[in-house]
Every structure is written in structure tokens, then in C-alpha cells.
Amino acid sequence: MSVLERQQEAGYATRSPVINDFSLVVATANGTGSQTANLTLLRSFFKLGIPVHGKNIFPSNIQGLPTWYHIRVSHKGYIARKTSEILVAFNPATAAEDVRELPAGGVCVYNADLKNLPQRDDLIYYPVPVNELIAGVEVPVKRKPYIANMAYVGVLAWMLALPLEVVEEALGAQFGYRQKLIESNLQVVRRAHEWATQNLRKQDPYRLEPMNKTEGLIIMTGNEAGALGAVFGGVSVAAWYPITPSTSFMDALREFLPKLRKDPGGHPTYAVIQAEDELAAAGIVMGAGWAGARALTATSGPGISLMAEFVSYGYFAEIPAVIWDIQRVGPSTGLPTRTSQGDVSFAYTLGHGDTKHPVLFPSSIEECFEFGWKSLDLAEQLQTPVFVLSDLDLGMNNWMGRPFDYPDRPLERGKVLDAAQLEALGGFARYKDVDGDGIPYRTLPGTPHPLAAYFTRGSGHNEQAQYSERAQDYERLMARLAHKFTTARSLVPEPAVELHPSAKVGIIAYGTTRYAIEEARDRLARQLPTSFLRLRALPMGQAVREFVAAHERVYVIELNRDGQLHSILQNEMPEYAARLFSVAHLDGLPLTAEWVQKRLLQEEARLR
Amino acid sequence: MENPLTSERTPLKLNTVGLSKKDYDGAPSTLCKGCGHNSISSQIVQVGYELNLRPHELIKLSGIGCSSKSPAYFLGMSHGFNALHGRMPSVATGALLANHTLKAIGVSGDGDTGSIGMGQFKHLMRRNVRMVYIVENNGVYGLTKGQFSATAEEGLELKYAGHNEFPPIDLCMEAIVAGCGFVARSFAGDAKQVRELLKAALSFRGTALLDIISPCVTFNNEDDSPKSYGYGTKHEKPLHELGFIPYAEEIQIAPMEPGELRTVRLHDGSLISLRNLDSDYDPTHKLAALERLQRAQETGEFITGLIYYNPDRPSLAEVEELHTPLAQLPPEQLRPGRESLEAFLQAYR
Ligand SMILES: Cc1ncc(C[n+]2csc(CCOP(=O)(O)OP(=O)(O)O)c2C)c(N)n1
Numbered sequence: 001m002s003v004l005e006r007q008q009e010a011g012y013a014t015r016s017p018v019i020n021d022f023s024l025v026v027a028t029a030n031g032t033g034s035q036t037a038n039l040t041l042l043r044s045f046f047k048l049g050i051p052v053h054g055k056n057i058f059p060s061n062i063q064g065l066p067t068w069y070h071i072r073v074s075h076k077g078y079i080a081r082k083t084s085e086i087l088v089a090f091n092p093a094t095a096a097e098d099v100r101e102l103p104a105g106g107v108c109v110y111n112a113d114l115k116n117l118p119q120r121d122d123l124i125y126y127p128v129p130v131n132e133l134i135a136g137v138e139v140p141v142k143r144k145p146y147i148a149n150m151a152y153v154g155v156l157a158w159m160l161a162l163p164l165e166v167v168e169e170a171l172g173a174q175f176g177y178r179q180k181l182i183e184s185n186l187q188v189v190r191r192a193h194e195w196a197t198q199n200l201r202k203q204d205p206y207r208l209e210p211m212n213k214t215e216g217l218i219i220m221t222g223n224e225a226g227a228l229g230a231v232f233g234g235v236s237v238a239a240w241y242p243i244t245p246s247t248s249f250m251d252a253l254r255e256f257l258p259k260l261r262k263d264p265g266g267h268p269t270y271a272v273i274q275a276e277d278e279l280a281a282a283g284i285v286m287g288a289g290w291a292g293a294r295a296l297t298a299t300s301g302p303g304i305s306l307m308a309e310f311v312s313y314g315y316f317a318e319i320p321a322v323i324w325d326i327q328r329v330g331p332s333t334g335l336p337t338r339t340s341q342g343d344v345s346f347a348y349t350l351g352h353g354d355t356k357h358p359v360l361f362p363s364s365i366e367e368c369f370e371f372g373w374k375s376l377d378l379a380e381q382l383q384t385p386v387f388v389l390s391d392l393d394l395g396m397n398n399w400m401g402r403p404f405d406y407p408d409r410p411l412e413r414g415k416v417l418d419a420a421q422l423e424a425l426g427g428f429a430r431y432k433d434v435d436g437d438g439i440p441y442r443t444l445p446g447t448p449h450p451l452a453a454y455f456t457r458g459s460g461h462n463e464q465a466q467y468s469e470r471a472q473d474y475e476r477l478m479a480r481l482a483h484k485f486t487t488a489r490s491l492v493p494e495p496a497v498e499l500h501p502s503a504k505v506g507i508i509a510y511g512t513t514r515y516a517i518e519e520a521r522d523r524l525a526r527q528l529p530t531s532f533l534r535l536r537a538l539p540m541g542q543a544v545r546e547f548v549a550a551h552e553r554v555y556v557i558e559l560n561r562d563g564q565l566h567s568i569l570q571n572e573m574p575e576y577a578a579r580l581f582s583v584a585h586l587d588g589l590p591l592t593a594e595w596v597q598k599r600l601l602q603e604e605a606r607l608r
Numbered sequence: 609m610e611n612p613l614t615s616e617r618t619p620l621k622l623n624t625v626g627l628s629k630k631d632y633d634g635a636p637s638t639l640c641k642g643c644g645h646n647s648i649s650s651q652i653v654q655v656g657y658e659l660n661l662r663p664h665e666l667i668k669l670s671g672i673g674c675s676s677k678s679p680a681y682f683l684g685m686s687h688g689f690n691a692l693h694g695r696m697p698s699v700a701t702g703a704l705l706a707n708h709t710l711k712a713i714g715v716s717g718d719g720d721t722g723s724i725g726m727g728q729f730k731h732l733m734r735r736n737v738r739m740v741y742i743v744e745n746n747g748v749y750g751l752t753k754g755q756f757s758a759t760a761e762e763g764l765e766l767k768y769a770g771h772n773e774f775p776p777i778d779l780c781m782e783a784i785v786a787g788c789g790f791v792a793r794s795f796a797g798d799a800k801q802v803r804e805l806l807k808a809a810l811s812f813r814g815t816a817l818l819d820i821i822s823p824c825v826t827f828n829n830e831d832d833s834p835k836s837y838g839y840g841t842k843h844e845k846p847l848h849e850l851g852f853i854p855y856a857e858e859i860q861i862a863p864m865e866p867g868e869l870r871t872v873r874l875h876d877g878s879l880i881s882l883r884n885l886d887s888d889y890d891p892t893h894k895l896a897a898l899e900r901l902q903r904a905q906e907t908g909e910f911i912t913g914l915i916y917y918n919p920d921r922p923s924l925a926e927v928e929e930l931h932t933p934l935a936q937l938p939p940e941q942l943r944p945g946r947e948s949l950e951a952f953l954q955a956y957r
Pocket residue numbers: 672673674675676693716717718719720721744746748749750751752757
């Protein structure tokens with residue numbers, strides 16, 4: 001009996017259709033150009049109106065190592081990572097393992113040239129005769145492998161009932177309307193589709209149907225959204241040293257600035273410098289912020305380590321700076337292309353001595369945009385380095401979102417005195433708390449007034465910015481900085497809170513773990529109703545304390561080994577430390593709802 | 609006749625921007641008495657006064673070290689930034705991107721520049737950030753009590769530091785190789801030369817390096833040490849006598865004997881005249897400059913003066929096409945309008 005016959009016998013073909021609710025994974029080798037094909041699929045589903053999200057799980061390598069692209073399609077809007085039911089097996093190196101990981105009833109769309117593909121009775125197999133399908137298609141030799149990937153797009157289009165006009169539209173978005181490229185790609189898609197129609201018989205239950213759930217939405221990566229936010233936040237100096245996964249943030253910034261930020265005479269209103277290392281990047285940002293620019297840098301863990309010296313300086317000398325940390329897996333070089341939330345405690349207190357910094361946690365492209373401009377405001381308001389902790393998953397992958405809200409308030413430039421104000425005041429003391437909020441006044445170099453100047457230093461100083469080693473001066477300065485941090489509590493973005501009226505259990509999380517958590521909460525709705533506080537920034541404010549106070553047990557879920565936020569929250573609320581429990585995990589992959597659900601139930605069974 | 613502008617005996621005479629020499633002072637120095645760094649600070653004060661600098665149009669920066677403390681001791685009416693050890697170049701780069709119309713004087717030490725800050729130093733030169741970069745070079749780490757720096761001569765013997773096993777790094781050579789277009793060496797004890805070089809450097813279009821031998825009277829001042837006062841006064845071999853004429857004053861230079869005088873026109877139109885002592889020395893020739901430095905190192909003399917000059921490279925601000933200082937942009941130029949956000953997002957639908 002052939003595999004097909006066995007499958008028919010097993011009754012798969014007669015399963016009731018599964019519409020707009022599946023996850024598929026495309027397994028290829030890095031550098032084979034599958035990204036275009038994968039994004040074409042993603043955009044096609046999006047254009048059909050179905051909520052969708054794609055995650056690229058890729059290696060730290062330019063060519064040859066395995067890559068997996070996961071696409072989750074969900075009419076309910078769930079976009080967390082999930083076990084894939086559909087595999088596109090195009091990488092000989094991983095095919096055997098990829099096939100083994102499919103759940104029973106799954107589908108394997110495979111490159112017909114693959115040898116020794118494991119045959120499982122409980123799967124449905126569709127071959128893609130790639131060479132046959134691309135033979136005779138007119139493209140430069142260089143583009144052949146890219147075109148080859150379009151063959152699985154065609155077979156999937158047949159399998160999922162994805163209209164070819166939609167694929168064409170999606171390809172248009174990919175290639176920016178370079179007609180020739182669209183044509184050659186589309187030719188392969190059409191051929192594959194036609195071949196499948198004639199030679200394959202649909203046996204799986206997965207199918208697409210148009211919906212209207214993506215109407216008006218956009219698709220973008222978090223890094224693009226953050227960079228765009230910075231452009232609208234008035235960033236004027238940016239410096240960086242390339243590092244995955246932050247590179248695409250700076251790429252986007254350098255692409256957007258020339259389009260959006262020229263003065264009426266055509267001059268740039270920005271400067272972007274590729275520094276010699278992250279130390280220099282941070283130094284450039286400090287110098288620029290000190291002199292009155294809106295300055296930022298973007299990096300990842302290893303770069304944050306190098307920036308420690310300057311961040312400590314910026315805290316002590318009170319210099320505005322914005323640092324985006326697109327987190328990847330550490331320690332050290334770690335897993336450079338895998339996601340994590342492992343820099344939370346490091347960033348929060350980065351620097352020697354008693355240092356602490358506002359940290360923002362975006363969880364979506366909307367928040368990347370929002371924090372893109374807000375972080376620049378906060379840095380100048382508070383005169384201190386501000387971190388934005390994104391992650392590889394958010395930064396490098398494509399996410400759906402509402403078109404961004406235009407900033408709802410004018411640029412906040414903080415307490416800067418100009419010559420006229422200095423004249424009226426008869427001078428100023430750089431490090432004096434005049435307003436009682438811990439935030440002093442500063443002046444910018446170039447201010448035409450004899451009393452404008454002051455001396456900035458990372459060594460001890462008094463309120464007049466003079467060198468001082470006096471015990472009282474030091475203690476007073478540090479107390480004011482602590483007080484300023486209290487002021488920050490009310491200035492940083494508030495948490496997003498969803499209270500469940502009868503829940504005894506609360507969840508606290510931040511960033512991209514929200515998607516798995518939101519899905520898990522729905523699944524647990526009856527068995528274990530929960531409230532959810534999604535932290536959007538540190539230092540925490542009163543809302544967090546109230547949330548914890550209102551629940552018997554609060555699980556702090558995060559993507560690191562040691563439960564970093566959990567420790568921070570216990571420290572901040574020692575009175576509630578005993579009701580905060582850590583649910584932490586890091587293997588380099590985004591959380592799944594299954595995992596969250598299972599762990600919460602385990603913890604509950606243990607603690608209740 | 610006495611020149612009223614430069615007279616030390618009439619300190620309260622005002623210059624053309626209405627300031628007395630005292631107005632260019634800073635806080636009292638806390639460095640050792642007789643430290644070469646103090647002499648350099650005095651010359652900066654004098655030059656500020658003589659050039660009629662408006663203090664608010666200049667920033668002063670430094671790294672960490674005795675030398676790097678000195679910006680607190682001059683130009684008290686200018687904004688100052690005492691940065692981290694070896695990291696002044698990046699801070700200066702950022703500050704001068706934020707406001708490229710500011711003049712800048714950076715003060716560093718041989719440890720600050722030649723060791724921990726070597727990378728940033730070379731990249732500053734490479735980017736040609738418009739500033740005067742002074743290295744107060746004493747061959748030791750003064751502030752950490754006398755260890756050898758990377759510019760100390762091989763074989764040098766010092767009481768505290770012991771015997772130096774390694775060859776020196778020549779910061780002028782490093783600067784030339786990195787693309788710096790104004791490379792000069794001087795001696796803290798040669799007040800006139802320091803002043804003339806400082807003035808010329810302040811007129812230069814990009815980074816101007818002044819490597820000034822500045823004896824550490826506490827840790828490196830034995831007469832046989834090449835970075836001591838005694839050695840300096842005996843072995844200094846000026847390449848030329850210098851004279852600086854600021855552009856603004858439009859002073860005509862008196863005619864000079866051809867062959868004796870080379871006049872170099874700086875970017876802003878100022879002139880620096882070099883009266884050749886080394887009759888065949890050409891400061892615009894890169895390889896000749898490197899060769900001359902190498903020769904000097906071999907013979908244990910130190911040549912002073914403008915060693916290399918090339919005004920052709922644009923400054924970083926020119927490369928970045930900066931116009932209105934970024935720090936002074938109005939909000940409407942920092943935040944694009946609502947419509948441009950909507951239009952921009954169309955491509956992502
Ligand atoms: C990161 C760091 N490492 C070490 C030091 C200690 N330190 C302070 S000054 C200095 C050397 C300064 O030597 P130099 O630049 O030659 O200045 P000088 O005191 O000789 O003028 C060192 C090593 C420091 N401040 N920061």
C-alpha cells in the first residue's frame with residue numbers, strides 16, 4: 001500500500017476542514033533566498049484579511065546553516081509561536097528531524113529532490129518537483145535559487161486555496177513594483193500551482209478563507225517601528241556599531257531619515273555615525289546629548305557591556321541619552337540570533353556605583369513607535385540615559401499593528417535655560433534641585449551668556465558643578481539622584497492592566513511574552529482565571545504594587561533563566577515578596593501558549 | 609613699541625570682545641607646582657585673550673589624568689566636559705555634531721591617548737572632527753603615580769617605574785597615518801611656539817594635533833629623560849620659527865627673504881609663517897614628515913613645529929552636510945508633520 005493509500009485509509013482526507021487556524025514552518029538553508037518566498041506567504045495571508053505573524057529562526061551565519069520560518073495564521077488573532085502542523089521541508093540537513101517533529105495528522109510539503117525523507121504513516125506528503133518547475137524560467141543564474149523557493153509558494157497556494165491574485169499583490173509589495181522580478185517569480189508560482197492542481201490530491205484539512213480582520217492594519221518589524229518613532233521623536237544624532245539583532249534598527253533609521261528629515265533648504269537635520277565600537281557609540285551619544293542634540297544608539301547585549309562605563313557617567317553627570325537594546329541570548333556572544341529578555345537586571349542598574357535607569361519595554365510595533373519618540377522625551381526630561389529593551393523576536397520579525405498614532409504632545413526638551421532666562425535669574429547652579437523633583441536645570445554649550453558655562457565631570461561635584469570630594473556634597477547629590485528616579489516613576493509609561501473580577505492569581509510580564517500569555521489566559525479562562533499586568537517600564541509605579549496587593553499569587557513570566565524582573569519586583573516591594581513567583585525559561589525561542597499554560601497549572605498545583 | 613594686546617603688564621586691558629585676560633582664566637590649578645601642564649594652560653588663556661575668542665563659542669574637553677584635569681584651570685566661561693579615560697574623542701565627536709559651529713579644545717595625556725584611548729584618537733583623526741587636540745605628553749601616567757606610558761623611550765630608567773622595555777609610540781606619526789592634516793609638536797617650556805601653534809590649530813579646518821612635551825616634575829624630570837625640562841631645553845630642535853597672523857585682523861606680513869620663509873594659509877584665511885631652520889623641510893609632504901619623525905627618534909632629538917600640514921580633507925561636519933546646528937533646530941524641523949506619517953505608512957499596508 002502506498003503512503004497515500006494508507007493515509008486515505010486513516011481517514012485524513014475526510015477530516016472536517018480547518019479554516020484560518022494553523023501554523024506552518026518553512027525549513028531552508030540560510031542564504032538560499034527563502035526570505036522573499038516566506039514574506040510573500042505572510043503578506044498574502046495578511047492581504048486575505050487573516051491575522052498572521054511570521055518568525056524567522058535563523059543562524060548566526062551568512063550561508064548554509066539551517067533557518068526556519070514560522071508563520072502562524074489565526075482567525076482568533078493569536079500570534080504566539082506554536083507547534084507547526086505544516087512543514088515545508090527544503091533543507092536536506094534538517095529534513096529528517098523536521099519531519100519527526102510534525103504532530104500526527106501534519107502535512108509535509110517537500111522538495112522532491114530530497115533523499116531519505118522519513119516516511120511516517122500519520123502524515124500527509126506533497127512533493128514539489130522544484131527542478132522541473134523552474135526549468136526554462138528566464139532569470140539570471142544568480143537568482144535561480146531564489147526563484148526555486150517560489151515553487152513551494154505555488155504548491156501551498158494550491159493546498160490552502162490561496163488565490164494567485166493575492167500572491168501577485170503580495171509579491172508587488174516585496175519587490176516595490178519592479179515588474180520583471182514580479183513576473184519571473186510569479187511564473188514559478190503559477191507553474192507550481194498548476195502542477196499541483198493536476199498531480200496532487202488534497203487530503204489535508206487546512207484551508208484559507210478571506211476575512212476582514214487585517215483591514216487598515218500595517219505590517220512592519222519592531223526595529224523599523226522603533227526607528228520611525230525616533231524619526232518622529234526628533235532624533236538628531238545617532239551612533240552605532242553593527243551587531244545583530246540591532247543592525248536593522250539602524251538600517252531603518254538611515255533609510256527613513258533622508259526621506260523624512262531634511263530642512264527647507266534640503267540639509268539633513270540629523271547625523272548618523274558608524275562608530276569604531278560601542279564605547280565610542282555611547283560617547284558620541286553622550287557628547288551630542290550634552291550639547292543639545294536628541295541622541296540615540298542601538299545595540300545588543302555585548303554592546304551594552306561596553307557601554308557600561310558611559311552609562312555610569314551619564315547617570316552621574318546627568319546627560320540625556322537613549323539606548324535601544326535589542327536583546328539576544330547571552331551570556332557573552334551567546335546565541336546571537338535567538339531572542340531573550342536576559343538584559344533586564346543588567347540594563348536597569350548598568351554601571352559601577354549606585355546607578356539605575358529608566359527602562360521601557362515595548363511589546364508591539366505600536367509600542368516600538370511610541371517608545372521611539374517617548375524615550376527621547378524622557379531622556380531630556382530626566383537628563384539621564386534611558387533604555388528601551390526590545391528583543392530579537394520583536395525587532396527583526398514582521399508584526400501586524402494599527403497605523404501608528406501621531407505623537408499626542410509636542411517635543412519635550414526638559415529643563416534648559418537660555419540666555420534670557422539666565423539673565424533674569426542672574427545665573428544658575430547646574431546640579432541644584434530648584435523644583436523639588438530632583439531634576440536640575442542645564443544650559444547648552446553655545447549659549448551666549450557669561451553665566452551659562454559649567455563644567456561636566458564624572459567625578460564628585462557640588463551643586464555648582466565644582467569638583468568636590470566632600471562627604472556631604474556626595475551624599476546630597478546621590479540622594480537627589482535617587483529622588484529624581486522617584487520622579488521617573490510617574491513619567492514612564494504606565495502598565496497595561498487587565499483585571500479579572502474573580503481572579504486570585506495575577507500574571508506580570510513585559511515585552512513579547514504577552515502573546516503566549518494572552519493565548520494561555522484564554523485557554524485557562526475557566527480552569528484558572530487570571531489578571532494580567534503588562535509592565536511597560538521600570539521603575540515601577542503604584543499600579544504594580546496595587547496589582548500585586550489585589551492577588552494572592554502573582555506569577556512573573558519572563559524569557560530568561562533567573563527570573564530577572566521577578567527579583568527586581570521583590571526588591572521593590574519586599575512586603576509582597578512572598579507572593580511573587582518566578583516562571584522563567586530561556587531556550588532561545590519565543591514562549592508558546594502551551595508552555596505558559598502547563599507551567600502555570602504546575603505552579604498552581606504546587607502552591608495551592 | 610609694546611603691543612597692548614599681548615602685554616602681560618596691563619592685564620585689565622580689554623580685547624576686542626571686551627574681555628580682560630583674567631576672563632579667560634579658570635579655577636586655580638591643583639596640579640604640582642612646575643608641572644608642564646600648567647604652562648600649557650597659561651598659553652591657552654593667553655591665546656584665548658589674544659585671539660579675542662568669545663568664551664561661549666568654545667568648548668573644552670578632556671579624558672582622565674593630571675593633564676585631563678587642566679581644562680578646569682582655563683577658560684572658565686566656556687562649557688567643559690571632563691570625560692572618561694581615553695574617551696574624550698567620542699564625546700567631542702558627538703558634541704561637535706550637535707553643534708558644529710563651536711570651537712573645541714581637547715586636552716589629553718600620553719596615557720589617555722597613547723594607550724586606553726588609542727582607538728578613539730585614531731578614529732577622531734580619521735573622521736577629521738574640527739578641534740584642537742592637545743596631548744600633554746610626559747612619558748608617564750602622572751595621576752596614577754608614575755608608571756611608564758606608551759610614549760616613554762625604550763630603555764628609560766625611572767625611580768618608580770623602573771626600566772622601560774618597549775619602544776615608544778610616536779603620536780605625531782600615528783596622527784599622520786590616521787589622516788590628520790595638522791600635526792605639530794612642541795615643548796611646554798617654549799611658550800611662544802606653543803602659542804603660535806595653538807592659534808594656527810584653532811584656525812584649522814579639521815582635527816589639529818598638538819603633541820606637547822610636558823615634563824612631569826614629580827615622576828619624570830631627571831635631566832637624562834627625554835621628557836624632562838633639562839633635556840627639552842637642550843635637545844629641542846625647532847623645524848622653523850613660527851608666526852601666526854589671524855585672518856580677521858588683516859595684518860600684512862612684511863616681505864621676507866625668499867627661501868627663508870614658508871607661509872601656510874589656513875582654512876579660514878589665517879596665515880602661519882614657518883621660518884625654516886631645516887632648510888629642506890616641507891611640512892606638506894606626508895612621507896617626508898614621517899621620515900623626519902623617524903630620524904628624530906633615532907637620534908634622540910625632538911623636532912618641534914608644524915610637522916605635517918594638509919588642509920584638503922573636509923571636516924566631519926562638512927561630510928555630514930550640517931547646516932543649522934542640530935542642537936538649535938526648531939521643533940518643526942525635528943518632527944515631521946502628521947500627514948508625512950500617514951503617507952509613510954501607506955507602504956506598509
Ligand atoms: C577606565 C580607567 N582605567 C584606569 C584609570 C586610572 N587612571 C587615571 S589617570 C591614568 C593615567 C593618566 O596618564 P596620562 O594620560 O598620561 O595623564 P597624566 O596624568 O600623565 O597627565 C589612569 C591609568 C581610569 N581613570 N579609568
